[in-house]
Amino acid sequence: MSDQTIANPRAEIDAIDSEILRLLSRRANIALDVGAAKSSADASLCDPSRESEVLAHLTDENQGPFDSKAIENIFQRVIDESLLLQQKAFHRAAIEQESTADAFGNLDAETRVGFLGDRGSFSETAAFAILGKTCRYVSFPNFEELFDSINSDLADQFISPLENSLVGSIQPCYDLLANSTLTILAEIILPVTHFLVSCPEATIDSIQTVESHPAALGQCERFFAGHPHIRRVAGDDTAGSIRRAVESGDPTRAAIGGRRAARLYGGIILREHIEDHSENFTRFALLAAKPNDAVTGSKISLVVRLKNEPGALHNALRPFVRRNIDLTKIESRPTKEKPGHFNFYLDLQAPATEGDISGAMSDIHEIADGVHLLGRYPTIRLDPETIAEIL
Numbered sequence: 001m002s003d004q005t006i007a008n009p010r011a012e013i014d015a016i017d018s019e020i021l022r023l024l025s026r027r028a029n030i031a032l033d034v035g036a037a038k039s040s041a042d043a044s045l046c047d048p049s050r051e052s053e054v055l056a057h058l059t060d061e062n063q064g065p066f067d068s069k070a071i072e073n074i075f076q077r078v079i080d081e082s083l084l085l086q087q088k089a090f091h092r093a094a095i096e097q098e099s100t101a102d103a104f105g106n107l108d109a110e111t112r113v114g115f116l117g118d119r120g121s122f123s124e125t126a127a128f129a130i131l132g133k134t135c136r137y138v139s140f141p142n143f144e145e146l147f148d149s150i151n152s153d154l155a156d157q158f159i160s161p162l163e164n165s166l167v168g169s170i171q172p173c174y175d176l177l178a179n180s181t182l183t184i185l186a187e188i189i190l191p192v193t194h195f196l197v198s199c200p201e202a203t204i205d206s207i208q209t210v211e212s213h214p215a216a217l218g219q220c221e222r223f224f225a226g227h228p229h230i231r232r233v234a235g236d237d238t239a240g241s242i243r244r245a246v247e248s249g250d251p252t253r254a255a256i257g258g259r260r261a262a263r264l265y266g267g268i269i270l271r272e273h274i275e276d277h278s279e280n281f282t283r284f285a286l287l288a289a290k291p292n293d294a295v296t297g298s299k300i301s302l303v304v305r306l307k308n309e310p311g312a313l314h315n316a317l318r319p320f321v322r323r324n325i326d327l328t329k330i331e332s333r334p335t336k337e338k339p340g341h342f343n344f345y346l347d348l349q350a351p352a353t354e355g356d357i358s359g360a361m362s363d364i365h366e367i368a369d370g371v372h373l374l375g376r377y378p379t380i381r382l383d384p385e386t387i388a389e390i391l
Contacts, residue, residue, distance in 0.1 A: 024078065028085055035086030044355035045086045046323045048363060051079050080322070087324045092352035111135040114149040114158030116142075117213075117237025120261030124239070126188045126284045127159045129382050141236055147176040150289050157185070157288045164192070165281040167218040173285075174333055177374065178303045178343050183291045184375035187299060188284040190382050194220055196271035197242045197262040202251035204270045209233050211241040212256035220256055223274040242267055297378030299328075300348040300357065305370035308341050312367075319363035320348065323356040341369075350376065 038045055058075055059068040066074070113135050115123040124137060138155050140146040149155035163169040194216060198207060210217075210224075211233040217224075224230060235241035238257030245255040246267040254270060262269055306312040320327060329347035334340075351357055365371050 027078070028082055031082040031086060032089055035090050038086075039090040039092070042353060044323065044353050044359055045090065046083060046356065046359060048359065051076075054079065083322060091324075111157070112138050112155045114138045114140050114146055114155035116140060116146050116160060118239040118243050118261070120242065120258060120264040121237050121239035122190060122192060122258055122282060123159050123161060123237075123284065125258065125260060125387065126190045126282075126382070127286075129190070129387065130186065130188055130286065130380055131157075141240075143172045143176055147173075147180060147182070150182065150287075157286060159188070159284050159286050161215070162187075162283045162285050164215055164219065164283070165279065166276060167215050169331060170215060171333065174331070174345055177285075177287075178333070178345075178372065182287045182289065182374075184285045184301055184377045185288050185292050186286045186297070186377050186380055188286065188380045188382060190282050190284060191384060191387065192219070192275065192280045192282050193258070193273055194256050194275045194280075195259055195262055195269045196223070196254050196256060196274055197245065197267040197269055198254035199246050199249050199251060200266070200268050201249065202254060202268065202270065206251040207254045207270070208252040210254045210256060211235045211245060213238050213241070216256050219275045219280060222276050223271070239264075291375060297376055298350045299379055300350055300376045301374040302346050302348075302361075303370075303372040303374060304344045304346060304364060304368045305335065306342065306344060307369050308338075313344065315367050316344065316364055319360040319367075320346075323351060323360050325349065325351050325356060325360060 035045055055072050055075060059071050062068060062071045111131075113127055113131055115121060115127050115137060116139075117123060118139060119137075124139075127137065138149070138158075140149060140154075140158075143160070146158055146160060149158050160173050161170050162173050196204075196207075196210070207227075207230055209231045212235055214234045216238050217232050217234065224232065233241075235244070235255070238255070239261040241255035242257040242261040243265045245253045246265045255267075256274065259269070261267075304316055306316055317327070317330075326349040327346060328349055329345065331345045332342045333345070334342055348357075361371070361373070
């Protein structure tokens with residue numbers, strides 16, 4: 001480097017930057033070699049303990065003028081970019097696994113399975129589809145009793161709706177799930193078709209009130225917009241609403257629910273397919289006291305209680321982001337115990353490497369006030385043909 005270059009601060013900085021770039025490229029190539037070795041050994045690309053060693057060594061060697069925090073920030077970014085480079089080069093697809101209803105098979109006649117609402121409800125239909133009709137099905141009138149059914153020894157397993165593709169999450173279920181010790185065994189994706197049902201004497205022109213579960217009412221907004229004189233009545237479940245409308249014999253009353261409930265209670269269908277969109281699905285969870293070790297899956301759900309401090313959510317998501325773990329859902333709910341504190345519900349796609357999920361869980365346990373693993377489970381998507389067989 002010439003005297004003239006040294007005398008020019010800008011030229012000197014440019015020269016140093018070029019040297020830094022050369023060294024960064026050399027470092028990146030070595031990181032790729034390390035990534036190749038880890039990939040061959042099916043090991044996680046993310047190694048927080050090694051990263052901590054590197055940062056500690058650099059801060060010990062630091063003589064200023066940057067302080068230790070600045071050195072950590074600079075080299076953490078270098079490490080993050082190296083990790084991203086490894087992930088791009090040695091990407092392994094996340095586990096994509098869906099099960100069929102046969103994965104669970106028919107339970108024996110002594111197994112008690114709880115469901116929400118009367119016979120003919122969508123919950124019962126979803127349960128039939130994956131568990132068969134041989135076990136004992138037990139009806140519960142509300143979410144609170146349903147979620148307490150195992151603890152009170154009234155059921156061995158139960159099925160509960162969690163969310164709908166049109167109206168979103170069913171919040172009471174998430175709150176009850178967070179405060180339980182239950183495990184999700186499977187999720188069931190049920191296509192939902194709504195029918196307007198009443199007693200045999202009714203016609204569409206005679207109807208003045210329509211009863212159903214609030215979620216079902218919310219899925220039929222276009223029907224109510226086209227019939228503004230009809231009043232909505234919220235009920236505990238769709239099947240119970242149909243039963244009450246039919247049994248009343250009142251031609252001014254109708255209900256919204258499924259075809260099976262209409263058949264079970266002797267109602268007539270006044271309108272078919274009144275849901276707002278044909279792509280209408282409800283996600284159910286099959287829950288039990290303990291996981292089923294014989295069944296694995298690609299979906300992981302957990303509840304994270306975060307500290308009430310700036311950056312808490314960012315820090316909680318970082319362990320998953322750095323391991324390239326896909327978050328398919330994140331939702332917050334306020335805690336009743338501590339105003340201003342929130343539970344965050346996370347759904348994850350299981351990564352290809354088991355070390356990634358165990359590492360992420362270990363990291364988040366250190367960051368959060370509390371972590372509740374809801375389960376690792378398969379997804380069962382029910383098709384119309386399967387539903388038709390049940391109906």
